[in-house]
Amino acid sequence: MDIKTIRQYFPILNQEVNGNPLVYLDSSATSQKPVQVIETLEKYYKQDNSNVHRGVHTLGTRATDAYEGAREKVRKFINAKSMQEVIFTRGTTTSLNWVAQSYGRDNLKEGDEIVITYMEHHSNIIPWQQVAKRTGAQLNYIPLQEDGTISLDDVRATVTPNTKIVSVMQVSNVLGSINPVKEIAKIAHEHGAVMVVDGAQSAPHMKIDVQDLDCDFLAFSGHKMVGPTGIGVLYGKKHLLEKMEPVEFGGEMIDFVQLHDSTWKELPWKFEGGTPIIAGAIGLGAAIDFLNEVGLEVIADHEHKLTAYAFEKLKAVEGLTIYGPQDPAKRAGLITFNLADVHPHDVATVLDAEGVAVRAGHHCAQPLMKWLKASATARASFYLYNTEEEIDKLVEALIKTKEYFSDVF
Template identity: 65%
Template structure:
């Protein structure tokens, strides 16, 4: 079992006071904190190896290129892609999903085709498909959610059919916290000659992902949600699709030859990566992959599940608190959205912050989902492997104090 108290020592930011209280950081679904190992790797690049990659022949350029491309191989192994050519570095999950919509979608989606998503998607997995559907005169189809907060697999079987070209679903909901049945959805998609796109932003940092075992066509995730830097992300795509797709950005780095009136592209993965890449971000992501792999993704998943098993019953036992998504802790990840009767989530988050507890409040870039649930906003606590049961207790205590303050004006 993970020793979270020991691992916390790797994260300098966690050891501070916020509003004169020890910081309890529970906003990990938005971004995670960075361990010393990642910070040191970033500093080492800028202090010792800062140079542009790929084209330089001097020593610094060769070292930078080795570290940057080495990080790509680390990511390949992390998700068990078949080859590094299938690992594209992007700015994050949002960019990755946009690339699929603009490249695969522009080439393969035709008028009358259907793109199937669900009501629980993050805006980054809605808007690119909205735009594609509008441009191509295609149809956007939404899978329902059960009253218990699960993706409705029976409805998915009705919605995914012969007209379906793309199915795009979050592996884990960033609001409801459930793990979606992606294996069944991939099978359904492939049975109908559609491709499967998975938004893995809330999954890849928290559980073992094997893209070959899943047989998924595209998988997207972000570095900053898995102890890596901001501004770096990953798009995995099967070679058979990437070979047929055209880049959506053009310029240096991604070209083979440039003539006066036409150009040719580099081979995969570089044909998609125009301009100077986020070199430090890629190297930092590689360091984050090393860090997480040393802990073990199965161990991280199991430990976070133990936190959920501990905190959810306590949270649900508080009078006036509503927890959204699956109610059984075994079906719920460390993303826990909730509301307190009579209190706006922003007021709740502000009050919790006064106790040193950092949570998020709002629509969580999931306005269609909240409208579907008839909820304007929620508060959201999200846990990671460096959180402890003591952190969970502080959250529960802070919620009790918040209720007391708004009801009686005292703490």
């Protein structure tokens, strides 16, 4: 499937913003949705809308089949051993919180250690801060190399026999760094710790095999991988999930309820209390179908070429600072930058006037911003529907931005 064909499936791209053709370079925040996903959601609500697992009527059966069918698509997508290892959540944040609140809360004590990195998204920092406060465990950070990458020697120096949990993002949403989570998992396991992977920025862009990575938990979101908002996945090894207590309680996740005690359903349903995110899960299944049709390897290759092209073009912009690895081969499909003395929010505002959508701010990574000695940055992120011509438009808009503020000041 070529880029022209791919773009035809994303109707939102065919519009003007502020009198200019839309150039959407903010897929790391959320991706656009193809018509296949939109039509799947419409079909569910028009033809199959029903609660799942409970009714024996036709609509209930169709909805349940589609919902559990989506779970099997996720299982294959990440190569989990069993559907019981795939739990639907509201997104990466919820998934990481559940691991922290359930596994972390029940398995950590004073003197234990949790290890993360300075580059983590807030959703992979704050849950561990809270668990550390409640259990007495200590939160330690793997230092970063000068270019924002992780050294395995530093991992070995930070992970100790007291470490019980290591939690690392596979791809940085700021630096673009691709972290060696498979090797980190091996080090964690050598010390008896479990490995948690934040896959929010990796699952949409590269093939993930949880058995090959040997991670114990993996979290990711549907909305970053051309799926609906409000749906995510928590993968966990079965033997760990079986020992964990649910975080939310209510209908659907129970087996038997008595006056003073209750028992839970088997995996994965014991974690999915209440009416689940039915349409979201079905939409995520359609998104996985679309990504598989295009090919994760094709997507990764396209993004690598775009990133290399953008890197060279942006480096030529005088006064522009690029953060993260300076070798495009070591980064995923995003580039975070600052332009001279212009505040990133001002950069984003002027770019928007040119029809170019980028992200500006601290990107939910304030500890990393402090490490970078930057209060905020701008970020352009690429996906399967972006083109080199759009990169050229970004560069042109940045040059206009620089000229505008030079004239102002």
